[in-house]
Amino acid sequence: MKERRICFLGDSITAGTGDRGGPGWVGRLTNIENAETERLTSYNLGIRRDTSRRLALRWRQEWSARQSPRRESGIVLMVGINDSAGAETGFDGVDYGMRVPPEESLGIARSMVSAMKACAPLLWLGPTPVIEEMVPNGTREANLPPRLQCLADLAAGYREIAASLDVPFLDVSDILSATDGYTRSLKAGDGTHPTGDGHQLIADIVTAWPEWRRVMDG
Numbered sequence: 001m002k003e004r005r006i007c008f009l010g011d012s013i014t015a016g017t018g019d020r021g022g023p024g025w026v027g028r029l030t031n032i033e034n035a036e037t038e039r040l041t042s043y044n045l046g047i048r049r050d051t052s053r054r055l056a057l058r059w060r061q062e063w064s065a066r067q068s069p070r071r072e073s074g075i076v077l078m079v080g081i082n083d084s085a086g087a088e089t090g091f092d093g094v095d096y097g098m099r100v101p102p103e104e105s106l107g108i109a110r111s112m113v114s115a116m117k118a119c120a121p122l123l124w125l126g127p128t129p130v131i132e133e134m135v136p137n138g139t140r141e142a143n144l145p146p147r148l149q150c151l152a153d154l155a156a157g158y159r160e161i162a163a164s165l166d167v168p169f170l171d172v173s174d175i176l177s178a179t180d181g182y183t184r185s186l187k188a189g190d191g192t193h194p195t196g197d198g199h200q201l202i203a204d205i206v207t208a209w210p211e212w213r214r215v216m217d218g
Helices: 024-033 052-064 102-119 147-165 172-177 180-188 196-208 210-217
Strands: 004-010 040-046 072-078 122-125
Touching: 004 052, 004 210, 024 040, 024 196, 040 052, 052 102, 072 102, 102 122, 102 147, 122 210, 147 172, 172 180, 172 196, 180 196, 196 210
Parallel strands: 004 040, 004 072, 072 122
Antiparallel strands: none
16 A cells, blocks of 8 residues: 655645644544554645635645655645635735635636646645634625635636646535534634534545545555
8 A cells, every 4th residue: 555645735724723632634634544554644734824825835845845756645735715805914915805806816726736736646625614604804895795605606616627627626615514513613613613523524524535535545
């Protein structure tokens, strides 16, 4: 059975925020895969509040620094939840509009995913859902569309891009939104970041995804 080094690139959901004292969904996924033999080395490269714009600037250097000619490599990407948030001066230089407008987010995604695919086997996960009424608006303008609608539109755009580039894509929001356990987990958290139970659900979904199984078992 091959040993693999996989970089998980993303934001606070990937980083494991909300899983107090736990390893987050990436760590939980790694524990599942390594239950019998240690065959997965995972590098959690999630950064809280990161957008696609910020991730596009850092991913290649961080990925390349973790490669070995003696190990199979891979990339798992999850991004978008912060693109849909209201802009903040401290992070974005402005305090109006979305942090990354939809057209720009989709353009960045296409360019970044194309480059990632050329480097290593790539799996792409859509952004996770939020509980609208629990997410603070902050500087978010009143005329911006609802956050859930923004995330759904991004996921639909990501799915189209993934299909055009022949990259496996999993819309985790559709699955999680239909799961009472994830909603409870968000309510027990801050409305954006799930507690440990929610992170476990994400790990279980990815573990069962046939495309993930092809990477790990192929």
